[in-house]
Amino acid sequence: MSDCIFCKIAAGEIPCRKLYEDDEILAFHDAVPQAPVHFLVIPRGHIRNIMETGGPGGAALLGRLLYKAQELAVEQGCGERGARFVINCKSDGGQTVDHLHVHVLGGRPLGWPPG
Ligand code: 5GP
Ligand code: ZN
Numbered sequence: 605m606s607d608c609i610f611c612k613i614a615a616g617e618i619p620c621r622k623l624y625e626d627d628e629i630l631a632f633h634d635a636v637p638q639a640p641v642h643f644l645v646i647p648r649g650h651i652r653n654i655m656e657t658g659g660p661g662g663a664a665l666l667g668r669l670l671y672k673a674q675e676l677a678v679e680q681g682c683g684e685r686g687a688r689f690v691i692n693c694k695s696d697g698g699q700t701v702d703h704l705h706v707h708v709l710g711g712r713p714l715g716w717p718p719g
Contacts (some may be wrong), residue, residue, distance in 0.1 A: 657704070
C-alpha cells in the first residue's frame with residue numbers, strides 16, 4: 605500500500621537495519637527500541653493486522669512469522685533468558701502501524717501485565 609511505512613521498508617524505499625528477508629517476510633530492528641533487543645517481523649504483503657489473516661495461506665504465514673521470530677530471537681542472544689513476542693492489534697491493542705508485525709523484545713526482564 606502506497607502510504608504504508610512498512611510497505612515502503614519492504615520495498616526498500618525507506619532504509620532499515622535488516623535482520624532477515626525472503627520472498628514472503630522481512631525482519632528489521634525497531635527504530636525506537638524498548639529493550640536491548642527489539643526487532644519486528646513483517647509479511648511483505650500489506651495485511652493490516654492479525655485479524656485480517658483469515659484468507660488462504662493466512663495460517664501458514666502466521667506460522668512462518670512466529671517461527672522466524674523465535675529463530676531470530678535465539679540468534680540475537682535471547683535463547684537462554686527468553687524474550688517477549690507481541691502482536692498489537694487495532695486501537696485497544698496499541699497498534700500504531702497498520703501493517704501486521706510481530707515485535708520481539710529481549711535482553712532485559714520485561715514487566716507484566718501491560719499497563
Ligand atoms: P505498534 O505500536 O504498531 O505495535 O508498533 C510499531 C512499531 O514500529 C513501533 O515500535 C515503532 O517504533 C516502529 N516503527 C515505526 N516506524 C518505523 C520505521 O520507520 N522504522 C523502524 N525500523 N521502525 C519503525
Ligand atoms: Zn503495508
